[in-house]
Amino acid sequence: MNTILIVDDNPDILDALDLLLSIHNYKVISAATVKEALLSVSRQKIDLVIQDMNFSEGTTSGEEGTQLFYAMKELNPSLPIIIITAWSQLETAITLIKSGAADYLPKPWDDQKLLATISEHISVAAKPVPTTALIYQSKEMAELIFTATKVAAAEINVLITGPNGSGKEKLADFIHQKSARVDAPFIKVNMGAIPQELMEAELFGAEKGAFTGANQARAGRFEAADGGTLFLDEIGNLSLSGQMKLLRVLQTGEFERLGSNVTQKVDVRVVSATNANLLIDIKSGAFREDLYYRLNGMELSILPLNKRKGDILALAKHFIGEDYQFTKEAEQFLLQHNWPGNVRELENTCKRALIFAENGLVTLTSLSGQEQSAVLSEKEHIFSVLEKHDWVIAHAAQELGLSRQTLYRRIEKFNLIRGE
Known part of the structure; x- marks a missing residue:
């Protein structure tokens, strides 16, 4: 599924585009500010951007949108960017087209024209292969x-x-x-x-x-x-x-x-x-x-993970990938742990353990240190909630009790990067 970033300070426009694109099998990430947009482009895989030209109340010059466009192009020169703008700013939009923007559409946009423009500039497989594989051995x-x-x-x-x-x-x-x-x-x-x-x-x-x-x-x-x-x-x-x-x-x-x-x-x-x-x-x-x-x-x-222990190693090996393997002591640790957070906890544990893996080996030392703290650090907690919600910022912020802006600041502070 291709991911589209929408950048607009109007929540109604974000919601409308989110629904339109979700119906047509695109994954949508929303950003209301320039900073949020740049964080998304720098830390996630974005296939196409739809951006407005103004993000501050009372601003109509289009300067903010122009700066954002060039900043995103610097981060990812091949990123397709579609400009959605008011008629009064068409001259600016045309200038950005000459600088590499994929296209521009005036507000209010035509849904079919927008979808056709997206299809023209995004790499979409004729029919995605369903990802139905479930990992289990129990x-x-x-x-x-x-x-x-x-x-x-x-x-x-x-x-x-x-x-x-x-x-x-x-x-x-x-x-x-x-x-x-x-x-x-x-x-x-x-x-x-x-x-x-x-x-x-x-x-x-x-x-x-x-x-x-x-x-x-x-x-x-x-x-x-x-x-x-x-x-x-x-x-x-x-x-x-x-x-x-x-x-x-x-x-x-x-x-x-x-x-x-x-x-x-x-x-x-x-x-x-x-x-x-x-x-x-x-x-x-x-x-x-x-x-x-x-x-x-x-x-x-679905039983809790500690009631189907036959799945633990199969899942853990899947989470660390083919380039790594567990030592026997590490495997024993995984089997003995109670996993109160179930598969999600196991996945996060494996991802953190990879940070300390050496020579392709995940050892007992990589894993056991995490058990010593019953409470996750703020960084780990935020990362686990982001992973739980597939990095949908609005949902993660809701669970964490934070505003979207505060969550973006935490992501930047802790240098959290979504795993591939």
Whole structure:
């Protein structure tokens, strides 16, 4: 999947482009400032940039956009950059075209023209090879994958349960790739990263003026996933009013955007996941029983890593790659550790251990020092949360309780770089 960086200080434009490009199978990274944009280009693999020309309130000269353009070109001379600008700044945009910009589009842009321009300048394979490989050797996971393969072929909703970091999202992706909907969108929503007051708008969309800050109409995730699969992670965080709307969509395929009385109909398969005990939530009144049974056409439960020890070495060897190997003492350490953070903790541990590996060997010393501290340092904690959310800054900042700007400053301070 190709990654597109959008640089604009208007959150409505960021949201609109995020949704448009996500529907068309692009991964989107958003930046609201010049500094955020340059950090993204310098630390992540970006395939194309869409940038505005002004980023400070009241600024219309286009000078900020011009400086950003040349700075990004200095970091990556071959990076395609599309300029989106007001009509009053077309002269500046044309100058940047002569300096190597891929193209420019006036605001408001035409979606089809923008998509065609992106396709022209980005290297997109005719059909990406699905990454459905799951790493396992245990009998428990073999049985689960056998069942998941059978379930994938059926048109039923799936509920995946298991502790944090156990691989629920990977399993959901596997189910989509093995289903008849493989060529349709696979849309992921982390319910735990969305404020309650915005959750319904995120799922069902909203019309302009439906709530404070809704400055333009936007489609929701159900519309984006039409014909495909919608993955709802941390489903237990959905409010009761949101649960009622979700139940209706699952029953009829129908819903309305917030602020609209126009009924829309979609064909979406829902795969949801939770680390909570929804049956307890039902008893307490926090979760609807009828929704639970609609979501739970089939339940797939992933065991914690310490209950399927046969997977530990297979996963660890995958994480360190073919250029490294563990000593026998290191392997013994991995097998004896309890892994409360499950696969995510194992992956982060292996990545950190590679820093201290010598001559292609990951030793006990590389690993055991990490066990001495029960609490991760701030640097390690931030890195683990970024990895958890696949470096989607908005989601990671939400979990960390930081603003996006503060998180970018922490990334710069600790020199955190996303692993390839």
